[in-house]
Each structure stands twice: as structure tokens, then as C-alpha cells.
Amino acid sequence: MKRKSHYPYWFMLPAISVFFVLFIVPTLASLYFSLTIWDPFEARFSGFENYVQFFSEPFLVRGVVNTVGFAIVTCVLKTILGLLLAVLLTSGVWGQGLLRSIVFFPVLVSTIGVGLLFQEMMHPTQGAINVALSWIGINGPGWLTNPSLALFSVALVDVWRGVGLATLIYIAGLATISPDYYEAARIDGATRLQQFWRVTVPLVWPATTTVVMLSLISGLRLFDLVWAMTRGGPGFSSDVLASVIYKQYQSGFWGLSTAGNVILFIMIAVIIAPLTYWFNKREVES
Amino acid sequence: MKRRQYVIGAVSFAVAFVIFVIPFIFVVINAMKSAAESARLDFRLPQKWQFWQNLTDVVQARDYMLLLAYFNSTVITVGAVTLLVIFGALVGYVLQRRPSRFSSFVYAFVLTGLMIPPAVVPTIWVLQEINLFKTLHGMILIQVAYGLGFTVLLYRAFIASIPRDLDEAAIVDGARPLQVFFRVILPLLEPVTVTVIVVQSIAIFNDFTHPLYYLPGRENVTVQLTLYNFQSQFVSQMNLLFMNILLVTIPPLIVFIFFNRQIVAGMTSGAVKG
Numbered sequence: 380m381k382r383k384s385h386y387p388y389w390f391m392l393p394a395i396s397v398f399f400v401l402f403i404v405p406t407l408a409s410l411y412f413s414l415t416i417w418d419p420f421e422a423r424f425s426g427f428e429n430y431v432q433f434f435s436e437p438f439l440v441r442g443v444v445n446t447v448g449f450a451i452v453t454c455v456l457k458t459i460l461g462l463l464l465a466v467l468l469t470s471g472v473w474g475q476g477l478l479r480s481i482v483f484f485p486v487l488v489s490t491i492g493v494g495l496l497f498q499e500m501m502h503p504t505q506g507a508i509n510v511a512l513s514w515i516g517i518n519g520p521g522w523l524t525n526p527s528l529a530l531f532s533v534a535l536v537d538v539w540r541g542v543g544l545a546t547l548i549y550i551a552g553l554a555t556i557s558p559d560y561y562e563a564a565r566i567d568g569a570t571r572l573q574q575f576w577r578v579t580v581p582l583v584w585p586a587t588t589t590v591v592m593l594s595l596i597s598g599l600r601l602f603d604l605v606w607a608m609t610r611g612g613p614g615f616s617s618d619v620l621a622s623v624i625y626k627q628y629q630s631g632f633w634g635l636s637t638a639g640n641v642i643l644f645i646m647i648a649v650i651i652a653p654l655t656y657w658f659n660k661r662e663v664e665s
Numbered sequence: 666m667k668r669r670q671y672v673i674g675a676v677s678f679a680v681a682f683v684i685f686v687i688p689f690i691f692v693v694i695n696a697m698k699s700a701a702e703s704a705r706l707d708f709r710l711p712q713k714w715q716f717w718q719n720l721t722d723v724v725q726a727r728d729y730m731l732l733l734a735y736f737n738s739t740v741i742t743v744g745a746v747t748l749l750v751i752f753g754a755l756v757g758y759v760l761q762r763r764p765s766r767f768s769s770f771v772y773a774f775v776l777t778g779l780m781i782p783p784a785v786v787p788t789i790w791v792l793q794e795i796n797l798f799k800t801l802h803g804m805i806l807i808q809v810a811y812g813l814g815f816t817v818l819l820y821r822a823f824i825a826s827i828p829r830d831l832d833e834a835a836i837v838d839g840a841r842p843l844q845v846f847f848r849v850i851l852p853l854l855e856p857v858t859v860t861v862i863v864v865q866s867i868a869i870f871n872d873f874t875h876p877l878y879y880l881p882g883r884e885n886v887t888v889q890l891t892l893y894n895f896q897s898q899f900v901s902q903m904n905l906l907f908m909n910i911l912l913v914t915i916p917p918l919i920v921f922i923f924f925n926r927q928i929v930a931g932m933t934s935g936a937v938k939g
Contacts, residue, residue, distance in 0.1 A: 390758050467673070488913075
């Protein structure tokens with residue numbers, strides 16, 4: 380007779396049933412609903428119509444392209460700035476504990492609060508940023524009113540708010556590097572810059588993997604900051620997939636909205652899977 | 666060398682101050698001005714300090730909506746975090762103690778939640794079918810589902826560091842599986858439980874997107890939704906908008922001051938595997 384385990388699987392039942400009903404079921408249902416014309420009253424099967432529309436209507440295509448651009452720009456900036464800040468804040472500079480807290484605090488603040496605050500600071504004529512720029516004779520741009528700049532401004536605010544997390548992860552990564560490596564490099568006559576490229580960058584690679592993955596995923600999924608700062612405007616110039624999904628839902632195009640959701644899943648899978656493979660391979664090699 | 670450290674430190678402080686601190690000072694100053702003064706959006710100190718008046722105006726706006734919002738947000742946060750701690754610890758415990766194909770499958774399954782964004786409109790459909798749409802308990806369960814992956818990740822890693830001898834000693838003494846978990850294991854999980862509570866509370870309290878979708882209706886407002894709605898109402902009263910931003914910034918600041926260490930532990934977990 381089989382002995383009963385002291386770790387019964389039914390312990391997981393409450394958690395798994397909530398997760399299954401509220402996360403897995405909707406995710407699977409979305410595959411079907413994305414193929415329908417769906418409104419508050421009925422869902423009618425329509426094949427790939429929604430997807431065709433997503434890749435033919437210019438304003439929807441714009442949302443897809445913006446999402447990728449936004450994720451890449453914020454990911455690159457957070458990774459580079461995060462590593463540099465972490466190196467600075469582990470070098471024993473005066474007051475580094477307080478500096479770490481200052482850089483990290485925005486991560487915990489409400490995104491909507493941050494968005495509204497920067498919306499006022501980026502006001503084209505009165506905003507603090509452009510007033511400060513005018514003191515040194517620069518005519519500041521319309522950060523959020525210029526269609527070709529709006530999304531980039533949102534990206535800068537996202538970096539402001541998220542770089543603290545990247546820094547924190549890098550600080551934890553740097554702490555695992557044994558000082559012996561730097562000692563050896565110094566004896567071999569390596570300069571500070573060589574030590575950074577030859578010792579720090581390769582040995583902090585696992586932290587880089589985490590920072591890149593986290594910031595790419597959160598960049599692709601971002602909704603609240605865009606919604607608080609521009610609502611996708613001016614026009615559709617700063618729309619990302621998540622804001623398109625919300626707008627189509629609000630207008631009653633539930634099928635189209637769900638297709639946007641499925642495109643977002645696929646995009647995350649297509650971008651993240653090969654990256655994970657590449658990062659793990661480099662990790663083994665180095 | 667020593668002097669260089671001071672110089673670098675001072676320069677870093679100046680830069681960090683301008684980039685990260687000045688925006689918050691801007692909020693504080695403008696939250697204390699009159700409506701006319703704050704409309705200029707500048708850094709001048711208020712000519713007339715009216716902190717209390719702005720505070721009472723914000724709280725009373727729209728028939729004390731902010732108080733209702735704080736109440737709803739607290740109910741959601743406390744409810745969801747409580748369930749997450751118990752559910753997440755149970756899952757992490759079984760997955761870590763009972764390695765099997767089924768366990769690996771469940772673990773992979775739960776972790777998909779960290780990556781895949783939720784399918785919002787189909788979720789609304791499910792919530793409507795089970796009569797949980799537009800309800801606080803529905804919102805609590807949603808937050809449990811979305812926070813489960815991260816919670817299980819933290820608990821599973823921590824439980825690996827608790828020796829199995831402890832469970833076995835209790836089993837020999839005749840404890841039943843639930844007693845082993847609640848009497849022996851759960852008390853030992855305190856450090857990671859504090860981390861889960863702090864990190865998830867901040868995430869759930871600050872969540873805007875999901876209440877926007879799943880919790881429409883005036884009686885269901887949360888703190889973040891109120892802040893967003895006040896934006897259109899306070900166009901001519903920037904001082905009240907800034908007061909509102911100040912009010913939502915203070916809770917995380919307090920939590921940060923007291924639980925800095927646990928937050929750092931939670932945010933960096935899983936980051937450094939090697």
C-alpha cells in the first residue's frame with residue numbers, strides 16, 4: 380500500500396483554483412474571443428478579421444511599433460544607467476546609503492502620482508523643466524504636446540521611476556564578485572576602465588539578465604504611466620498596445636481589444652524566449 | 666584618494682538631488698499654496714501657507730470620496746495580502762518538499778503569471794459569469810491570482826533553507842500535515858513573510874490598471890482611481906491635485922523608512938542565482 384505523503388497536493392488547491400479560474404481560463408478564452416466580433420451583447424465568430432485590422436489600420440500598427448520601441452529604449456537606458464549607478468554606489472563614496480535610498484524611492488511611489496507630477500513639470504511654457512532650461516538659454520520643447528516627442532518623454536519618466544530597481548539588482552550582483560578578481564587585475568596592470576570591462580561586466584552578467592528581462596517585460600506591458608501622462612495622444616502618437624487594448628474595450632470593440640491582448644502575449648514570448656536562450660548561453664560560456 | 670571620494674560623493678548628491686528630490690519638493694510646496702499661486706507651477710515658496718485648508722478640501726471633495734477610496738484600497742490590500750501569504754506559503758511548501766513531475770509542472774504554470782499579461786476583457790467575462798465583477802472580493806481574488814507567481818517564488822526559495830529534520834521530528838511526534846505546516850513551518854517563515862507583506866502591499870495599493878478594468882463604479886473607487894479622476898476635476902486647482910499626490914506618496918514613504926531591508930530583499934530575490 381502506498382504511504383500517504385505528509386505534503387499533500389490538496390494544500391495547493393485554494394491557490395491553484397483561484398489562479399486557474401481568474402488567470403488561466405481568461406487567457407485560454409482570449410484565444411477564442413480574439414477571433415470574434417464581440418461586444419457587450421454577443422460574440423460572433425469572424426476568423427482572423429481582428430488581426431488583419433490590427434496590422435492594416437495605421438493607428439493600430441502605430442501602437443504595436445510604439446510598444447516595441449518603448450520597451451527597447453527604456454530597457455537599454457535602465458540597464459546602462461543602473462549598472463553605472465550601482466558601480467558608483469558600491470565604490471564607497473560619501474553618503475552612499477542615503478544616495479541608494481534616494482535613487483530607489485521613486486520605485487515605490489504610485490505611478491499615477493508620478494505621471495501627473497511630470498505632466499505638470501513638462502508643461503511646454505510654465506513647466507519646471509522648460510523654465511530651468513530657459514535659464515541657460517535653451518528653448519525647451521513641448522515634451523508631451525509634440526507628437527514625435529511625447530512617447531520618448533514618457534519613456535524618460537519611466538526610466539526615472541524604474542532605474543532604482545535596476546540599480547538595486549546590480550548592487551546585489553556586484554556584492555557577489557570577490558575582490559580577489561580586482562586584486563589580480565590590478566597586479567596585472569589593468570586600468571580602472573579595463574577592470575570594468577574585463578571583470579565587472581562579465582561577472583555581473585546574471586544581474587544583467589534579470590534587469591534586461593524585467594525591464595523588457597514591464598516595458599512591453601506598460602499602461603498606467605502612458606495613460607496618466609498622455610492617454611496615447613497627441614492623436615495616436617504615444618499609443619502602446621496596452622492603451623489600445625483599453626481604448627478598444629471602452630469603445631465596445633471587445634474582440635479587437637482581446638486580439639490586442641493576444642498580440643501582446645505573442646510579442647512577449649517572441650522577444651523573451653530567444654533572449655533567455657542567448658543570455659543563458661553567454662552565462663555558461665563566461 | 667579620500668578627498669576624491671568626498672568630491673564624487675558631493676557631486677553625486679547634487680545630481681541626485683536635482684533629478685530625484687526636487688520633483689518631490691515641488692509637490693510639497695505646491696500642495697501648500699492657494700489655487701491661484703499653484704497655477705503658475707513654479708518653485709516659489711507660498712505667499713499664503715494653507716496646508717490644512719487644502720488637506721480638508723481634498724478630503725471633502727466629491728462628498729468625502731477620498732476617505733471611501735482609502736477604505737476600499739485598505740480592504741483590498743489587507744484581504745489580498747492575507748490570502749497571498751497563506752496560499753503562497755502552502756504552495757511553496759508543497760512544491761519544495763515534494764519534488765515530482767507534477768510539482769515542476771505546477772511551478773512552471775504558476776510562474777507564467779509573472780510574464781504573461783492578463784487577458785483583461787475575457788477576465789471581465791469570467792468575473793461576470795461568477796458574479797464577482799464590480800465587487801471588492803472579486804478584486805481581492807484577482808490580486809491574489811496576479812501576485813501568486815512572485816509570492817510562490819519567494820516562499821519556495823526560502824523553504825529550501827529550512828531543514829527537513831524539523832518536519833520529520835514533528836511527524837514522528839504525531840503531528841498531522843496541517844499541524845506541521847501551521848505550527849512548525851509557518852512561524853519559521855517570518856522573515857520572508859514580512860517581505861511578501863511589504864512588497865505586495867505596495868504593489869496592490871499602487872495598482873491602477875486592474876481596478877480601472879474590474880472595479881468600475883463610484884462606490885468602488887480606490888486611491889489610485891481617485892487620484893486619476895481628480896486630475897480632470899482639479900484643472901483649476903493644482904494645489905489640490907498636488908495635495909492628493911502628496912497623500913498617496915506618504916504611505917509608501919513610511920513603509921520604506923521602516924522596512925527598507927525587507928523591500929530590498931524582496932526586490933532582489935531571484936536576481937542573483939550564481
